[in-house]
Amino acid sequence: MRLHIIPLDTHCNMTEYGVMTSSGRITDRGRCATTIPALREVIEAVPRPRHVVFEEGPLADWLWRNLQNVADQVVVSEPRRNRLIAEEGEKDDPIDVAKLGDLYRGGYIRPVHHSDSQDRMLFKQCVSIYAGRVRQSTRLGHEIIWELRRHGVIIPIKDFQDEANRRAVMGRLPQHKGLQRSIRFLCTEHDLVRQHVAQMRLELIRQARGYEPILRFVEVPGVKWIRAAIFFAYVDTPWRFKTRSKLWKYMGIGLERRKSGKSLNKLRVVRPQRACRPLKSMILMAAKSAIRCESNPFAKEYERLCEQGVTPRNARRSVARSLASTLWGMWKNGSAYRPEDVGRSCGEPV
Numbered sequence: 001m002r003l004h005i006i007p008l009d010t011h012c013n014m015t016e017y018g019v020m021t022s023s024g025r026i027t028d029r030g031r032c033a034t035t036i037p038a039l040r041e042v043i044e045a046v047p048r049p050r051h052v053v054f055e056e057g058p059l060a061d062w063l064w065r066n067l068q069n070v071a072d073q074v075v076v077s078e079p080r081r082n083r084l085i086a087e088e089g090e091k092d093d094p095i096d097v098a099k100l101g102d103l104y105r106g107g108y109i110r111p112v113h114h115s116d117s118q119d120r121m122l123f124k125q126c127v128s129i130y131a132g133r134v135r136q137s138t139r140l141g142h143e144i145i146w147e148l149r150r151h152g153v154i155i156p157i158k159d160f161q162d163e164a165n166r167r168a169v170m171g172r173l174p175q176h177k178g179l180q181r182s183i184r185f186l187c188t189e190h191d192l193v194r195q196h197v198a199q200m201r202l203e204l205i206r207q208a209r210g211y212e213p214i215l216r217f218v219e220v221p222g223v224k225w226i227r228a229a230i231f232f233a234y235v236d237t238p239w240r241f242k243t244r245s246k247l248w249k250y251m252g253i254g255l256e257r258r259k260s261g262k263s264l265n266k267l268r269v270v271r272p273q274r275a276c277r278p279l280k281s282m283i284l285m286a287a288k289s290a291i292r293c294e295s296n297p298f299a300k301e302y303e304r305l306c307e308q309g310v311t312p313r314n315a316r317r318s319v320a321r322s323l324a325s326t327l328w329g330m331w332k333n334g335s336a337y338r339p340e341d342v343g344r345s346c347g348e349p350v
Contacts, residue, residue: 004046006071007100008054009093010034010063016093019046020101029094034059036066043070053104055079056112061121064114077103078110080274115236123207124233130200131230131278137197140190147183148173160187161194204229216330219337221298222290222323230282231327238331244321247328252280253320287320297342298322 002021009016011034019028028046032038043052052071054063060076067074082103103109115121141157148155153172159165166187173179208214208229217228241247248254252275290298298319305315326342329335 001049002047004048004050005101005104006043006046006050006052007097007104008039008052008063009096009100010054010057010059012059015039016097017042018094018097018101020098020105022105024102024105026098026101029097031093036063039063039067040070043067048072051075051104053077053100053109055082055100060112061114065118065121075104075109076112076114078112081108081110113236113240120233120236123211123229124236126200126204126207127229127233128278130197130204130226133193133197133200137190137193140186140193144183144186144190147186161191201226208232213331216336217327220286220290220323220326220330221293221296222286222288223327227282227286230278234276234279235328235331238328241328244325244328247324248321249274250276250279251283251324252276253283253317253324283320283324284316286323287316290323291316291319297339301343 004027005020005022007018007020013034014031015034015038016031017029017039018026020026030042032042043050049072051073052067053075054060054077056076056079064074064076077100082100115124144160145155145157148160148169151173153169155165155169160169170180170183173183205225208225211232214225214228214232217223217231218225223231235247241250245254249256287298290296291302293299301322302315302319305318306312310318322342326337329341330337335341
């Protein structure tokens with residue numbers, strides 16, 4: 001039977017679609033509303049077998065979840081990879097649809113993982129919202145610090161959060177009503193975001209206690225409720241990754257090999273654009289916390305590497321890889337944290 005590929009270029013109000021054969025011939029194209037009934041009608045009009053492909057974005061999970069049963073396969077593709085391959089030439093929605101179909105037909109699509117469980121997806125969304133509020137709090141704190149430094153007032157943001165210290169600092173600024181009022185607006189916003197972060201943290205921990213793997217993750221040095229929740233939410237399932245090295249690369253702590261001609265092999269950390277940034281930040285901070293705790297296998301590994309001449313930065317990354325492997329192995333095996341197992345192979349090639 002002839003395979004039919006249905007690439008979609010989705011926007012908030014409308015979706016550009018095409019129908020392409022496996023040989024690359026476009027048999028139909030058009031535009032419909034970005035609603036599930038309208039998209040179902042378009043897809044069901046195409047003979048089976050039919051594969052639907054569209055790019056990752058805010059609508060992707062909603063589309064992926066609701067179009068599963070009307071197509072033989074639904075693929076969400078990574079847009080950055082598509083852009084690098086197909087960015088040349090003219091651009092408009094019909095052209096983008098045709099290029100997406102060609103990329104899928106040629107096997108150049110890199111699928112984006114979406115959880116089969118809607119509960120997991122919603123939990124991940126809660127984790128993402130919390131992380132966004134933390135970033136907002138940090139951004140506002142830095143903004144306040146820099147506004148104070150413009151007048152020679154140099155203090156850490158934690159000293160400005162106490163009301164008594166705040167009044168003293170405000171007294172050191174120029175007594176300009178507009179400036180004083182603007183700084184107080186920033187402070188009010190920062191205080192509100194910090195309050196929201198504290199409330200959302202408690203709610204996230206409450207939700208995290210309902211997932212059995214997280215209860216085991218928090219026993220690992222350097223990993224507590226929020227970090228365990230981030231690992232659980234963004235990895236989703238340990239079976240996504242065939243080897244530890246694939247997990248490390250996804251988390252932004254793996255190494256890529258680069259060689260050309262007779263040059264020596266060069267190893268470099270995966271570029272940030274290709275890594276999951278929340279996971280990378282989480283595992284590096286967990287490594288720092290584990291190293292500070294001292295009496296654990298990860299701290300001992302760090303000390304051993306430093307004694308061998310490894311730079312502290314690279315030693316921390318090595319500890320981060322050990323932490324990630326430990327969490328991954330515990331999840332796959334359903335086991336509890338055992339210090340004596342740290343550093344052992346999980347039974348697959350690196």
